[in-house]
Amino acid sequence: MRFTDKIVLVTGGGTGAGRVAARDFAREGATVIVAGRTAETLGGTVTTIEAEGGRAEAITADVRRAGDVAALVDRIVARYGRLDVAVNNAGVLFAGPVAEMPEEDWRAVFDTNVHGVFLCMKYEIAAMRAQPGGGTIVNVSSVVGPYLRVAGLAAYGAAKAAVSALTRTAALECIRDGVRINAVTPGPLDTPMSLRPGETEADRAARVKGELPAGRVGSLAEFSAAVRFLASEESAFTVGQDLVLDGGATA
Numbered sequence: 697m698r699f700t701d702k703i704v705l706v707t708g709g710g711t712g713a714g715r716v717a718a719r720d721f722a723r724e725g726a727t728v729i730v731a732g733r734t735a736e737t738l739g740g741t742v743t744t745i746e747a748e749g750g751r752a753e754a755i756t757a758d759v760r761r762a763g764d765v766a767a768l769v770d771r772i773v774a775r776y777g778r779l780d781v782a783v784n785n786a787g788v789l790f791a792g793p794v795a796e797m798p799e800e801d802w803r804a805v806f807d808t809n810v811h812g813v814f815l816c817m818k819y820e821i822a823a824m825r826a827q828p829g830g831g832t833i834v835n836v837s838s839v840v841g842p843y844l845r846v847a848g849l850a851a852y853g854a855a856k857a858a859v860s861a862l863t864r865t866a867a868l869e870c871i872r873d874g875v876r877i878n879a880v881t882p883g884p885l886d887t888p889m890s891l892r893p894g895e896t897e898a899d900r901a902a903r904v905k906g907e908l909p910a911g912r913v914g915s916l917a918e919f920s921a922a923v924r925f926l927a928s929e930e931s932a933f934t935v936g937q938d939l940v941l942d943g944g945a946t947a
Contacts, residue, residue: 698928700725703776708786710737712887716916722750731757759786759812769819778827781927782820785836794850802851809855830874834926835863837881843946867936878926883942884913910943
């Protein structure tokens with residue numbers, strides 16, 4: 697119960713990795729606020745948490761919009777008195793070669809994956825600096841970009857490399873104020889985002905078995921455990937780092 701009485705925000709908390717992380721924080725005693733653009737999926741996360749006896753709230757917000765993010769953080773602080781942990785997980789992926797990628801797809805990736813993380817940190821840091829004890833921020837990056845280049849994923853890779861640089865710079869700026877910032881940097885996880893066009897889960901399993909030293913994709917439980925480690929006091933001396941979970945892809 698490392699997060700008893702802690703207030704935790706998870707963006708992109710309506711599905712997949714965000715939902716699992718939110719559920720696991722609640723299982724360790726946190727009150728969890730899940731944010732995203734789709735009220736229905738956010739509500740599903742809250743229902744899952746409450747069915748297990750946890751505490752959760754859904755707030756519809758678009759991380760690409762400063763007004764939405766400011767209102768999200770203000771609402772959390774007004775209702776709960778503080779924001780202890782923020783997990784900036786919301787992200788999108790559009791694939792395509794650089795020479796053929798529509799400009800709108802490129803902008804869509806950067807608007808959510810980079811500008812969205814910037815806006816979230818901007819308002820989360822302000823709230824955490826203003827409260828006793830500061831707070832902890834965990835950004836979700838990817839090995840694609842900071843550590844690996846993959847043909848067809850130029851926009852996604854460039855955006856995630858930016859998240860890594862943004863994380864490290866903000867960490868240096870904020871640690872003396874009691875705000876600790878790190879990133880979880882996964883390889884392929886057991887989500888639809890790791891499926892190639894037309895690929896089934898069985899196809900992916902066969903492909904990854906030959907591609908990754910570990911021979912499999914990462915589980916969402918493993919992702920969630922890494923997020924919670926970085927959010928906990930167990931990692932109090934870890935500042936501005938990428939915790940890489942990639943099955944040996946970058947070893």
